[in-house]
Amino acid sequence: MAWPGSWTDDEFESSQKELDKFLDEHLGPAPAIGDRLDAEYVMMPLWLPSAGLGAMNAQREREKLAKLRQLVNEFSKLWYSLHSDVRGEMELLGAAIEDANLPEHAMKLYLSRIHRLVGLIDEILPSARKVIDTAPRAGRRNLVNAGIARHLQAVWFERTGTHAPNSMTEAGCFAEFMIGAFNALRLPGNPRAALDSWRAFRATLPERE
Known part of the structure; x- marks a missing residue:
């Protein structure tokens, strides 16, 4: 490093x-x-x-938030553009993944609810923007x-x-x-x-x- x-x-x-x-x-x-x-x-x-x-740097942080929102939206659209057989296989394999750091069936839950990501980001962005607006300037x-x-x-x-x-x-x-x-x-x-x-x-x- x-x-x-x-x-x-x-x-x-x-x-x-x-x-x-x-x-x-x-x-x-x-x-x-x-x-x-x-x-x-x-x-x-x-x-x-x-x-x-x-x-x-407030401007830089706002730009990163905007980019994050764009990428999440693109990811969600791309996920649901996959052929249903491909997406279904990925969800099936994801459900079989065992990870001690994740709750049981977490991957299945995550993969089946990707469509909610955009809405979730939109809900929390205002709070993130408030942090930026009130932070001291470098x-x-x-x-x-x-x-x-x-x-x-x-x-x-x-x-x-x-x-x-x-x-x-x-x-x-x-x-x-x-x-x-x-x-x-x-x-x-x-x-x-x-x-x-x-x-x-x-x-x-x-x-x-």
């Missing part, structure tokens, strides 16, 4: 170990109780940049770096017991910590800009964390 930035699995694991070492050396080990935030937590935005912050922000800055603040608080500054201009030890963490991860970009981006993005959220 290729990680963001074209990292290999080995490179990802190496960066994780390096960051864990950095965190322990600069802030001490994670507490025995609590969330025990570590390098894996800090690095989550590398594979989940928007989801971790709740942000999304804009042009680098959500990977902003998310990592956010997580580094949380690690700082857990291991030092003091709230992390909201800006690197406030300084000293925290600024050094941020720069060191970004260097340990070999992240492109400016940690100061990442923290500023997270602060600006946080101000757009309906509820402050």
Whole structure:
């Protein structure tokens, strides 16, 4: 699996170990109780940049929903365009499939009710659209770096017991910590800009964390 930035699995694991070492050396080990935030937590935005912050590209998500609706409709039409003998054989074989992860006769039930898929999608699309309409906007922000800055603040608080500054201009030890963490991860970009981006993005959220 290729990680963001074209990292290999080995490179990802190496960066994780390096960051864990950095965190322990600069802030001490994670507490025995609590969330025990570590390098894996800090690095989550590398594979989940928007989801971790709740942000999304609204236009892109609407386009994907529209495409999904189109594909479901096409699938349903194609299924019922099959010769009845072909469709019947598929339903029969589907009913014989045993899968521990599915209820008994689930495949038979699914295959016999494909015609309901379009109606089901139409019922749930309004709720999906509402999620898109109310989600914070990603804009042009680098959500990977902003998310990592956010997580580094949380690690700082857990291991030092003091709230992390909201800006690197406030300084000293925290600024050094941020720069060191970004260097340990070999992240492109400016940690100061990442923290500023997270602060600006946080101000757009309906509820402050």
